[in-house]
Amino acid sequence: MELMRRLLIRPGAIGDCILALPALEHVRAEYTEVWAPSAVVPLLNAFDQARSLATTGLDLLGLEGVHAPPGLVSALESFDSIYSWYGANRPEFRQATAHLPISFFSALPPLSNSRHVADFFAWQVGCPTPVNPFVGVAAGDARNSIVIHPFSGGRLKNWPLNSFRELASRLALPVEWCAGPEEELAEAVRFENLLDLAGWIAGARLYIGNDSGITHLAAAAGAKVMALFCKTDAAIWAPRGNNVRVMGERFSMEPFSVEEVLRYAERLLE
Numbered sequence: 001m002e003l004m005r006r007l008l009i010r011p012g013a014i015g016d017c018i019l020a021l022p023a024l025e026h027v028r029a030e031y032t033e034v035w036a037p038s039a040v041v042p043l044l045n046a047f048d049q050a051r052s053l054a055t056t057g058l059d060l061l062g063l064e065g066v067h068a069p070p071g072l073v074s075a076l077e078s079f080d081s082i083y084s085w086y087g088a089n090r091p092e093f094r095q096a097t098a099h100l101p102i103s104f105f106s107a108l109p110p111l112s113n114s115r116h117v118a119d120f121f122a123w124q125v126g127c128p129t130p131v132n133p134f135v136g137v138a139a140g141d142a143r144n145s146i147v148i149h150p151f152s153g154g155r156l157k158n159w160p161l162n163s164f165r166e167l168a169s170r171l172a173l174p175v176e177w178c179a180g181p182e183e184e185l186a187e188a189v190r191f192e193n194l195l196d197l198a199g200w201i202a203g204a205r206l207y208i209g210n211d212s213g214i215t216h217l218a219a220a221a222g223a224k225v226m227a228l229f230c231k232t233d234a235a236i237w238a239p240r241g242n243n244v245r246v247m248g249e250r251f252s253m254e255p256f257s258v259e260e261v262l263r264y265a266e267r268l269l270e
Contacts, residue, residue, distance in 0.1 A: 003030040007076070009084040010036045011053060012107055013153055014194070014213025018043070018133050018220050019118040019240075020085070026127035027083055035086075042195040043135050043217075058086065062096035076100055083125065109236075118240050132240045135220040137199035145174045146265070147204040147223075151183045152212035159210055159228050159255060166258045171265065173205060178214070206268055208261075211237055219244045226268055230255055 006029035010020055017040045024034060025046070033049045035056055044050035053059075057069035076082065082102040087093035094104065109120040119129040150164040168175040178197065179188035191197035197214070198221035201207050208226045209215040211234075219225045219239035227239055229248040238246045247256065247264050 004081075005029065005031045005079045006033070007079040007082045007084075008032065008034045008047075009053070009058070009082065009086045010034060010040075010107075011086045012037065014039060015153075015216040015237075016108065016117070016213075018135070018213065018216040020121040021133040021135070021220070022118060022131035023121040023125045023127055026122065027125050029081070033079075039194055042193045043198075045195070046136065053086070062090065062092035062094075064092070068096075113236065116236055116238070116240070130240075132242070133216070133220040134222075135195070135198050135217065137195065137202055137221045140199045140203040143176075143203050143205070145176050145204050146171055146206045146208060147176050147178055147201050147218075149178045149207070149209040149212065149214045149218075150185070151179060152210040152215075156231050157211045159230065159261075163255070163258050163261070164208075167208075167261055167265070170258070170262055173269070176204065180214075206265065208265060215239050224268060226265055228256065228261065 008024050008027065010017055010024060017036055032047045034044045034047050035051045035053050036044060038052035038054055041050045041052055057072050060066050061068045061072060077100065080101060082100055084102055085105050085107040088104040088106055105124045109117055113120055115123065118131050118133060122129050122131045148164055148168060150161050152158055177185055177188040179185040179190060181190060191200065194217060198217050201218045202221040202223045206226060207218040207223045211227065211229050211232045215225060215227050216239045219241035222243060224243040225239055225241060227244065227246045229238065229246055234246045234248065245268060
């Protein structure tokens with residue numbers, strides 16, 4: 001008897017993909033393959049196979065005058081069912097895949113959404129809520145340090161870098177900075193593999209960061225997380241996890257003071 005083969009297509013930023021992990025896990029079949037952004041692929045090692053969306057040529061499917069990569073359609077046809085968070089708003093893609101056993105889902109919640117985003121993705125596929133995303137990481141050496149990632153995908157979501165630097169100078173524990181490949185911070189530790197980064201963060205006493213994909217990664221890896229939310233709604237976008245604490249659970253026109261953040265961090269270290 002052949003295995004039930006299911007393909008999950010999940011585009012999006014790092015944080016969006018991490019928040020969708022419980023939904024992906026809920027619809028796992030006997031054989032489950034996931035196509036996702038290349039940066040996220042290392043986090044999908046619990047599935048039978050994970051491929052980078054960029055290598056599939058999926059974005060070319062349905063475009064007028066453009067031939068899809070050889071083998072793409074036959075690869076899609078090899079699955080018994082496909083759950084796709086890609087292409088819901090691309091009529092030409094939906095037409096090109098109309099003969100496939102494919103179900104489409106919105107990759108982001110509507111503006112009217114009042115659920116936490118992780119719960120919204122879970123609700124889409126009938127998964128009980130609330131849910132906490134989980135990323136299994138190898139147990140690393142515990143370090144008596146604090147990791148800070150002072151960036152995010154949007155400048156307006158960032159607490160000022162100079163404030164992070166002043167905070168670091170006043171914290172009782174040594175600070176280890178981390179940053180992505182395109183984020184300018186000379187003293188930062190950088191990892192090409194998000195799974196390695198998750199394990200490294202989880203080894204520290206505390207992680208401090210903005211509303212960012214890396215903050216969601218830290219929470220999903222089980223790290224003690226202090227998330228700074230100034231411009232986004234924490235009720236909808238905050239990282240989920242048993243060790244997560246959010247500073248700024250309501251909108252504020254004024255950024256947090258260094259003194260406020262320092263006191264909050266010190267309480268979490270007690």
